[in-house]
Amino acid sequence: xxxxxxxxxxxxxxxxxxxxxxxxxxxxxxxxxxxxxxxxxxxxxxxxxxxxxxxxxxxxxxxxxxxxxxxxxxxxxxxxxxxxxxxxxxxxxxxxxxxxxxxxxxxxxxxxxxxxxxxxxxxxxxxxxxxxxxxxxxxxxxxxxxxxxxxxxxxxxxxxxxxxxxxxxxxxxxxxxxxxxxxxx
Amino acid sequence: xxxxxxxxxxxxxxxxxxxxxxxxxxxxxxxxxxxxxxxxxxxxxxxxxxxxxxxxxxxxxxxxxxxxxxxxxxxxxxxxxxxxxxxxxxxxxxxxxxxxxxxxxxxxxxxxxxxxxxxxxxxxxxxxxxxxxxxxxxxxxxxxxxxxxxxxxxxxxxxxxxxxxxxxxxxxxxxxxxxxxxxxxxxxxxxxxxxxxxxxxxxxxxxxxxxxxxxxxxxxxxxxxxxxxxxxxxxxxxxxxxxxxxxxxxxxxxxxxxxxxxxxxxxxxxxxxxxxxxxxxxxxxxxxxxxxxxxxxxxxxxxxxxxxxxxxxxxxxxxxxxxxxxxxxxxxxxxxxxxxxxxxxxxxxxxxxxxxxxxxxxxxxxxxxxxxxxxxxxxxxxxxxxxxxxxxxxxxxxxxxxxxxxxxxxxxxxxxxxxxxx
Numbered sequence: 001x002x003x004x005x006x007x008x009x010x011x012x013x014x015x016x017x018x019x020x021x022x023x024x025x026x027x028x029x030x031x032x033x034x035x036x037x038x039x040x041x042x043x044x045x046x047x048x049x050x051x052x053x054x055x056x057x058x059x060x061x062x063x064x065x066x067x068x069x070x071x072x073x074x075x076x077x078x079x080x081x082x083x084x085x086x087x088x089x090x091x092x093x094x095x096x097x098x099x100x101x102x103x104x105x106x107x108x109x110x111x112x113x114x115x116x117x118x119x120x121x122x123x124x125x126x127x128x129x130x131x132x133x134x135x136x137x138x139x140x141x142x143x144x145x146x147x148x149x150x151x152x153x154x155x156x157x158x159x160x161x162x163x164x165x166x167x168x169x170x171x172x173x174x175x176x177x178x179x180x181x182x183x184x185x
Numbered sequence: 186x187x188x189x190x191x192x193x194x195x196x197x198x199x200x201x202x203x204x205x206x207x208x209x210x211x212x213x214x215x216x217x218x219x220x221x222x223x224x225x226x227x228x229x230x231x232x233x234x235x236x237x238x239x240x241x242x243x244x245x246x247x248x249x250x251x252x253x254x255x256x257x258x259x260x261x262x263x264x265x266x267x268x269x270x271x272x273x274x275x276x277x278x279x280x281x282x283x284x285x286x287x288x289x290x291x292x293x294x295x296x297x298x299x300x301x302x303x304x305x306x307x308x309x310x311x312x313x314x315x316x317x318x319x320x321x322x323x324x325x326x327x328x329x330x331x332x333x334x335x336x337x338x339x340x341x342x343x344x345x346x347x348x349x350x351x352x353x354x355x356x357x358x359x360x361x362x363x364x365x366x367x368x369x370x371x372x373x374x375x376x377x378x379x380x381x382x383x384x385x386x387x388x389x390x391x392x393x394x395x396x397x398x399x400x401x402x403x404x405x406x407x408x409x410x411x412x413x414x415x416x417x418x419x420x421x422x423x424x425x426x427x428x429x430x431x432x433x434x435x436x437x438x439x440x441x442x443x444x445x446x447x448x449x450x451x452x453x454x455x456x457x458x459x460x461x462x463x464x465x466x467x468x469x470x471x472x473x474x475x476x477x478x479x480x481x482x483x484x485x486x487x488x489x490x491x492x493x494x495x496x497x498x499x500x501x502x503x504x505x506x507x508x509x510x511x512x513x514x515x516x517x518x519x520x521x522x523x524x525x526x527x528x529x530x531x532x533x534x535x536x537x538x539x540x541x542x543x544x545x546x547x548x549x550x551x552x553x554x555x556x557x558x559x560x561x562x563x564x565x566x567x568x569x570x571x572x573x574x575x576x577x578x579x580x581x582x583x584x585x586x587x588x589x590x591x592x593x594x595x596x597x598x599x600x601x602x603x604x605x606x607x
Contacts, residue, residue: 020216023212023216024212026212027210027211027212031208031210031211031212032204032208033202033204035204035206035208035211036202036203036204037202039202039204040201040202040203041202043201047206051209051211054211055211055212055214055215055218056215057215058211058212058214058215058216059215059218059219061215062215062216062219063219067600121193121197122197122200122201125194125197125198125201126197126201129198129201140198141198141201141202144195144198144199144201144202145199145202146199146202146203172194175194176190176194179190179194
């Protein structure tokens with residue numbers, strides 16, 4: 001069986017038995033999404049912080065691969081670890097100021113008009129998301145994270161699906177209100 | 186906001202968690218850090234951790250089995266220890282005896298006490314004992330010096346200081362052994378005789394008086410116990426006569442004439458070995474007493490402490506002589522006077538209740554039920570006793586078991602928590 005067809009859980013078990021290639025495959029599947037998710041959660045901070053979080057996440061995966069019992073999926077387990085690491089950063093370092101949130105994306109916003117417009121919207125959304133309460137922020141980012149289903153997000157956050165949806169709805173309403181307030185002259 | 190705006194918002198939100206740069210292969214760094222920080226667990230440990238539940242159950246079963254075994258065997262362990270200790274106390278080696286003598290009494294190196302020690306060793310080798318003693322029944326019991334000795338004493342075993350039989354090849358022991366054995370074979374047999382006779386007669390009272398008259402008080406015989414109970418047909422006489430052993434058959438003949446003999450029993454217990462043994466010990470003790478007295482006479486100028494020690498030893502030897510003498514006299518009385526138990530009943534007295542002779546299925550069934558009920562009760566009592574002993578006797582193990590269970594449970598809970606939130 002090819003590595004691409006192997007399930008995440010089997011790869012993790014293979015790694016626990018000593019197969020380094022299995023971890024490489026898992027990393028190939030999840031390192032980029034994890035970096036993006038951590039970067040989104042830790043908005044306003046240097047990209048290196050997100051890299052630290054992801055490296056620490058992999059470290060824990062390596063350490064606790066033996067004790068993974070398969071009661072939840074590997075993806076759920078991995079994102080829970082990552083979220084816990086992000087929470088640790090939140091508690092250790094204060095939230096960045098709004099100006100820092102905008103300046104982070106200033107370089108990448110350069111380009112044609114459309115890109116500038118999109119970049120402006122992205123900055124506004126980033127700012128609005130950063131101002132949400134942590135629970136709502138987490139729900140929004142996780143639900144709109146690439147390839148994440150609501151069921152998976154609910155499992156990761158250990159919330160009932162209905163609760164997740166209501167929180168997402170509330171968070172989106174809040175976001176819309178903030179964005180519409182910013183676009184008004 | 187419009188649908189377009191919503192779409193833009195969703196795209197923006199998705200873009201927030203999208204990584205645009207290159208992937209820095211952070212898993213390799215983590216792998217390197219993990220190797221430095223924490224060695225990989227062994228395959229066995231991995232298996233154990235994966236099988237936490239089954240391992241916990243297996244460990245619990247082992248602990249329970251171990252605890253139960255120890256709880257059940259704990260009292261027996263104590264008994265074994267006591268027995269081994271007792272055996273060690275009973276059988277010290279001759280060198281140990283001497284070592285103890287010197288260690289306990291450094292003053293024994295002085296001439297007079299050295300002689301006392303020598304006499305003591307002679308006593309030990311000849312069977313002088315103190316502390317624990319083996320009774321004639323073969324049981325060990327703490328007795329004073331000079332308690333009755335078993336017949337085995339004279340057959341290749343002497344006694345250590347603690348009273349235990351010790352293989353002894355010393356000349357004195359061999360002499361003692363030979364003399365006792367020889368004496369036992371050449372001495373006339375000493376038999377303690379006992380007889381029981383049950384008579385039926387028309388006149389119980391008259392037979393009772395006549396039985397009392399059979400005893401010859403002039404010859405040292407006597408009536409040890411007598412009673413006349415009941416009236417008319419229920420009258421019964423019981424007598425315990427002590428008569429000269431050589432006159433036993435004559436007395437029995439006279440008793441048979443008093444009525445109709447219903448039953449008769451005659452037993453004899455050979456106490457020759459005990460008598461010979463006692464006499465040999467008595468002679469030894471008397472010899473030691475004489476030697477001690479001579480020693481005391483010769484060494485009147487010895488230090489007071491040594492004289493007091495000598496007198497103490499002499500006192501012990503005399504006490505032993507007195508006890509041995511009393512035992513010899515008691516044995517002599519038992520041998521010289523036979524015991525006759527006489528039971529006289531009226532001729533028409535109702536027979537004592539016997540076993541039912543006629544078979545009855547009802548009786549058989551009720552008896553069976555009764556026996557089964559009693560056995561059941563006994564089994565229940567035994568079970569309760571066993572459970573109580575396991576619960577109370579193994580209390581410490583139960584506590585340990587609870588602690589182990591608690592630790593396993595906590596460990597498992599932590600592991601699950603760590604798996605979910607490392």
